[in-house]
Amino acid sequence: MNTTTLAHRAVPRLLAGLSYYGPASLAEHHRQYGPPVAVGRRFIDVVDASGLTGRGGAGFPTGRKMRMVAVRRGSKAVVANGCEGEPASSKDRLLLTMLPHLVLDGLVAAAMAVGASDAYLCVHDHEWDLLDSLDDAVAERNDPVRVLVTGVPGRYVASEQSSIVQYLNGGPAKPTFAPPRPHERGVRGLPTLVNNVETLAHLALIARYGDRWFRSAGLPAAPGSMLVTASGAVCRPGVYEIELGTPIGDVVMRAGGPAERPRALLVGGYFGAWLPVEAAWPVPMTHAALKAAGGALGAGMVLTLPASSCLIAETARVVRYLADEGAGQCGPCVFGLPALADAMTDLAYHGGRGRILGQLAALIPLVERRGACRHPDGVTQLIRSALRTAAGDAQRHDEDGPCRGVTREPLLPLPAEDR
């Protein structure tokens, strides 16, 4: 058999134990996935061999990240990042609300492997129901490490790993300057492993079934499965589990296909990029392939924009949101993002008499790679991809004024204003 084709039989894995009426209890969880397996330091070799990469967006090899913490002396800490900051993503929430024990198994396995005695499970602090149900799930278990469920402010940049670490240390939930990185000095000054909750859920299964099983899904260079959130103008929006390497078009079709003629796809969420539909359709969902296509896999969001929407206006709204969500710490972000948002708003709704595109081109390099975190870079990547994917529209907006699409109901999700 050709090893580069996908069997499409390997999933669901994480979502195999999903029930539709409520969170899986510990007994149901064990029935579905088998009892948890105690692991030690050597588990990191298994994780290395599995080829698992972080599912929070950056895609860093998980085994290597674990080792960077494990090799340090003394006590360590592990943090499960369940603060899904991306408004267009719901996969972490799905795991935490419906399959909490999968995440907790992974968190405990990670803690055992790196030698941590304390583990933190962080979710947004305004989600009281979730905090309560996770506390109940922790109480159901008898774990060898102390697991603390912690609420973190629900701002966009608060889900960045250094923000969470600083918040757990009693500071503001804002990114910090590196070095030190969390694996050098994190929670309470201890070397700290921060992993996305989906990454941990995969760890829970790798601990049970091994690295060869994990690699039996996905591509040799990008193994395993991942959760994706399909939204926008599709017939069945929601969270789906796919093998890595599944073409983007298949993700849209899994979600019921386009609900109307599509114009472009936003892949990777607000830290990702717009791609033209025809170009994006065959691109495999892997970090490498999406990077080569000028996009990013991010945390696996695929949003379908219909032809009746204005890509420029949709992007302008998101850029304004992201500008408001900055931590307010770095000058280029504090001044640059609102300037970008103003320019995008002008381009979308007012027309620029042919001057705005030039303004944007001058502003983008003044913002890019100049923050302590990658927040400003995400914004410029989004704008660049919008101007590339809808180049003709952008030109017409700039010269002649807004198109009819700007009056359509906004499509890209933004959190409620009153949060």
Added chain:
Amino acid sequence: MRLRVNPIACTGHGLCAELLPELIKLDPWGYPLLADTPVPRELADHAKRAAAACPTLALLTDESLVAGGRGGRHAARA
């Protein structure tokens, strides 16, 4: 030697651009834009002096980073 700015600590005093105009320009908001090259040897002393003169200690040479110039701590207080 390379220069780096801790963008959290930097509040745009602009002294660095006065002291080291060869390598540092200011953006429209007064924050430093560093040349994307290593500091040439003949400017090394000037670069160190500029780093030492920064009122918020936001300008860092890679030596100060290794020697424990923990920008994050200033950041937390900012």
